[in-house]
Amino acid sequence: MADVNGGLNEEKPPGNNSTKTGYSLPKKVGIIYSDVRREYFPTESQYLTEKDAKDDAIIISNYLKKINVEPLLYPGNPELPEKLHHDKPDVVLNLVGSIKGNEYLSSTIPGVLELLEIPYTGAGILGESLVYNKFLIKKLLEQNGVPVPHYQLLNIYNDPIDPTLRFPLISKLNEIHGAVEITREAVSETERDLRDRAKFLIETYKQPVLVEEFIVGREVTAILLEGLNKKVYLAEKVFTKGDEKYIFATFEDQWLTDTYDSFHYQKYQDPLLREYVKKAFDITKMSDYGKFDIRIDSSGRYFFIDSNSNPAFAPKETACALGVILDLYGISFTEILKRLLLNTMRDATGKELLPLPESVNPTR
Numbered sequence: 001m002a003d004v005n006g007g008l009n010e011e012k013p014p015g016n017n018s019t020k021t022g023y024s025l026p027k028k029v030g031i032i033y034s035d036v037r038r039e040y041f042p043t044e045s046q047y048l049t050e051k052d053a054k055d056d057a058i059i060i061s062n063y064l065k066k067i068n069v070e071p072l073l074y075p076g077n078p079e080l081p082e083k084l085h086h087d088k089p090d091v092v093l094n095l096v097g098s099i100k101g102n103e104y105l106s107s108t109i110p111g112v113l114e115l116l117e118i119p120y121t122g123a124g125i126l127g128e129s130l131v132y133n134k135f136l137i138k139k140l141l142e143q144n145g146v147p148v149p150h151y152q153l154l155n156i157y158n159d160p161i162d163p164t165l166r167f168p169l170i171s172k173l174n175e176i177h178g179a180v181e182i183t184r185e186a187v188s189e190t191e192r193d194l195r196d197r198a199k200f201l202i203e204t205y206k207q208p209v210l211v212e213e214f215i216v217g218r219e220v221t222a223i224l225l226e227g228l229n230k231k232v233y234l235a236e237k238v239f240t241k242g243d244e245k246y247i248f249a250t251f252e253d254q255w256l257t258d259t260y261d262s263f264h265y266q267k268y269q270d271p272l273l274r275e276y277v278k279k280a281f282d283i284t285k286m287s288d289y290g291k292f293d294i295r296i297d298s299s300g301r302y303f304f305i306d307s308n309s310n311p312a313f314a315p316k317e318t319a320c321a322l323g324v325i326l327d328l329y330g331i332s333f334t335e336i337l338k339r340l341l342l343n344t345m346r347d348a349t350g351k352e353l354l355p356l357p358e359s360v361n362p363t364r
Contacts, residue, residue: 026341131286134175147301150212157195173210
């Protein structure tokens with residue numbers, strides 16, 4: 001049965017693909033992943049965040065086989081529409097993070113699937129388009145009452161700095177996720193350091209830089225998973241390093257060191273933050289699942305610092321935050337897959353799912 005923290009107990013894979021929800025699981029599920037080539041990316045760092053895209057898709061395909069669903073793997077390249085039209089999968093798991101190295105082009109995948117009338121998981125065209133403009137996301141959240149740090153977009157490195165911004169400031173690529181270039185050098189204490197950093201980022205990646213006040217304090221990651229209603233699972237990043245002046249998860253921490261060597265997750269509970277996350281999910285036009293990172297200052301105030309529609313989707317053995325955090329709540333990756341597939345089928349048919357049995361239905 002459901003645990004008191006909102007988790008799902010893992011079930012043994014069923015002998016067939018029938019469920020107790022009023023639906024059967026789809027017979028054929030396509031998995032679309034990023035077609036990754038080194039020449040697509042301006043730096044090795046950005047390439048590293050996507051180089052395992054096919055391997056992760058294969059891992060997910062093995063989970064689908066365990067529940068008697070046939071997986072069909074597709075790289076997100078120009079041959080995709082023809083292959084989908086030929087194979088006609090019942091549902092598609094959209095795992096694409098970039099097209100030819102450009103994250104903002106990921107919104108073309110929902111467009112292809114809409115044209116072919118194939119149900120798919122994750123955000124639609126608008127949600128995928130919004131998330132790859134961090135400045136626009138900040139504006140939307142701010143104007144709808146979701147707290148964010150003070151921020152500014154620099155289109156060129158010598159743009160005038162908003163005098164209301166207070167140092168230290170952290171610089172982020174406006175259109176790239178995965179903690180790319182979130183290094184110790186990302187935090188600036190002086191205007192000179194800030195301009196040097198902005199110049200490097202703009203010239204290297206050919207895009208604007210989002211500058212925001214660095215919130216000194218703790219950090220929480222939120223995963224929202226849709227089913228009959230929205231469930232939010234919160235986990236605090238507990239950092240094991242304490243000698244740095246500014247403590248946060250760097251690119252090195254997330255991609256170049258042993259899995260969660262510099263921090264680990266533990267459950268975090270706050271009804272207020274859960275409501276903020278649900279609101280942010282709707283504002284940013286996400287669907288099925290989403291991920292948010294939130295800083296907490298010394299006064300206990302929340303600040304949303306990052307938003308991800310279609311975040312990295314994989315089981316905990318890959319060190320994927322979604323898989324790790326939901327495992328904290330007793331939710332198996334098999335159950336996540338089943339829930340997303342059934343949710344997508346419900347949306348495609350317009351029929352309501354029957355309630356899940358208590359053993360797989362998270363508490364409110």
